Amino acid sequence: MKLERRAAMAALLAGRDKNLLVVPGLGSTTWDLFAAGDNDRNFYLWGAMGGAAMIGLGLALAQPKKRVAVITGDGEMLMGLGAFATVGIQRPANLAIIVFDNGVYGETGMQPSHTQSGVDLLKVAGACGIGTCLDVGDEAALSDLADRLKGFTETLFARVQIEATEPPRVLPLRDGVALKQRFRTALGVGA
């Protein structure tokens, strides 16, 4: 029984505190994140496919007292698979990479992704040296991951098994400069 993506996102972010910064991947996870509630500490992506985990890494290194959650899709992660290796040797304690894995490219017509044919992102993350790798396939595991997001202390990877559904698009701000400025202002690092 796989999880429903909007409900999964909402569960992960319920009771979110000011110290959690979230970077979604372009497309569905950006819509999911916005649907769970807009927040100045979200940096929505409308492009930069393959870059979400690396944006999270730069942010985590710059803000060691905050927790950073990259929440992206399997297709976006596959495009930046090398980021697992790069993150794996940096291992910031405050970075979580969470992949909503439905095995398809939902934005482009539900074509199968590599994960549907056996490519295992959990094994990739583990092989790259990420210490905590969680397979989230039910409500109990999702609840455990949500708890961990409130206070994890080592680099974390989680694969969240979601259904291949297409909930209605809800579109956040897409002005990149405005998104950047409001994020930096919320962190007190830029006017």
Next chain:
Amino acid sequence: MTEQAANWPDKLFATFKRAGIRQVGYVPDAGHARLIDRCRADADIRDVALTTEEEGVALAAGAWLGGERSALLMQSSGLGNCINMLSLARTCRFPLLMLITMRGEWEEFNPWQEPMGSIVDPVLKLCDAEVYRVRTPDEVEGAAERAVQLAFGDERIAALVLSQELIGKKVWTK
């Protein structure tokens, strides 16, 4: 080459320190070897080895979101790997300080370096980067300072392009 002339990587490092650079992403390159060593040895700089250069464009964006200045080191071939990811810097006006060592333009032995090397300047300009070309050691410091100012002052892409004649010829004999 005089000692002064050979020390241009140290001038780049000094510029990094004056500018408050805290993260340096790089794909290893012989031309950047000394600068990479200096960064790795500095306790206040986080050196981030990348598997491909485009990771560094995203890293720089994340660093700036978190209030830190960064730099990205690569060889000219690496620019080609970055092109789509440069959309991130341009769309959001993220500062991006790129230091690019040239191959394929001067006494190049390896013809496979020439296709990308020959299009570095026009590609950078098409991506809305400001290009600072350096051919001699005495130009390094001034050009680096201007690139820093443009990148972080104007939140733009600034590319310091280090010519192959500055770096020297790669020795192929074993």
